[in-house]
Amino acid sequence: MAVDAAHMLGIAESTPERRMEWNMLALEYAERHPNASRWLGSLYNNIGWAQVEAGNLAEALDLFERALQFRQGQGNANLIFIAKWSVAKVLRLMDQTSKALELQLELLKEIEQGAESDGYVYEEIAECLYTLDRRMEASSYFSKAYELLSHDHWLTNNEPDRIARLKDLST
Structure with missing residues (x-):
């Protein structure tokens, strides 16, 4: 207690x-x-x-x-x-982007194998790819992140710029 x-x-x-x-x-x-x-x-x-x-x-x-x-x-x-x-999010923030991407892709495999879909994973994969100057590849992940996270009421109310950025980078 x-x-x-x-x-x-x-x-x-x-x-x-x-x-x-x-x-x-x-x-x-x-x-x-x-x-x-x-x-x-x-x-x-x-x-x-x-x-x-x-x-x-x-x-x-x-x-x-x-x-x-x-x-x-x-x-x-x-x-x-x-x-x-x-862990992966902080690795990206520490400019260890390749290692962060590797971990996020492992999480994506878990999603593909039946884990609940998670917009934050797609967002982080997109951010990693974007940082690695793989922007065309990042676009589809930004799109999926926007699709999922734009329905998160807390996020849309508290971080509207973040949602708008996801939308902008998904095209």
């Missing part, structure tokens, strides 16, 4: 610094207490995204890799998928 409370405060606090303090407190506790270890995947993920937001990409990558390892130990395919996607 202590980790749950600290985790929730890490979401609810108004400043990034206070959110990070609560998340780090929760992480330290969960790493020391096996009965709270079920929180580790969520904490690694949340702190990883806070690190991305702060521009600390190496720290974020470390946390996402830890989350992936933890999720693989749990065996939940959906959570493993999300953790892989997060």
Whole structure:
């Protein structure tokens, strides 16, 4: 319960610094207490995204890799998928685009083999191809990303420029 409370405060606090303090407190506790270890995947993920937001990409990558390892130990395919996607996203942000593309293409294979379709995977593949100056190839992935993500109400309400960019680059 202590980790749950600290985790929730890490979401609810108004400043990034206070959110990070609560998340780090929760992480330290969960790493020391096996009965709270079920929180580790969520904490690694949340702190990883806070690190991305702060521009600390190496720290974020470390946390996402830890989350992936933890999720693989749990065996939940959906959570493993999300953790892989997060690792790949940060690799692209760190200009390790070829490696990021390789991981995103692995996720695409999972989609093709029956995993739920995910517009964020298509978006990241498109971004990788675009960055690698493979723009013609990227266009179809931008199109599929737009097709899927333009139906995400949170994204369309909060990131309309992102949706518009997907649309523009899909043609």
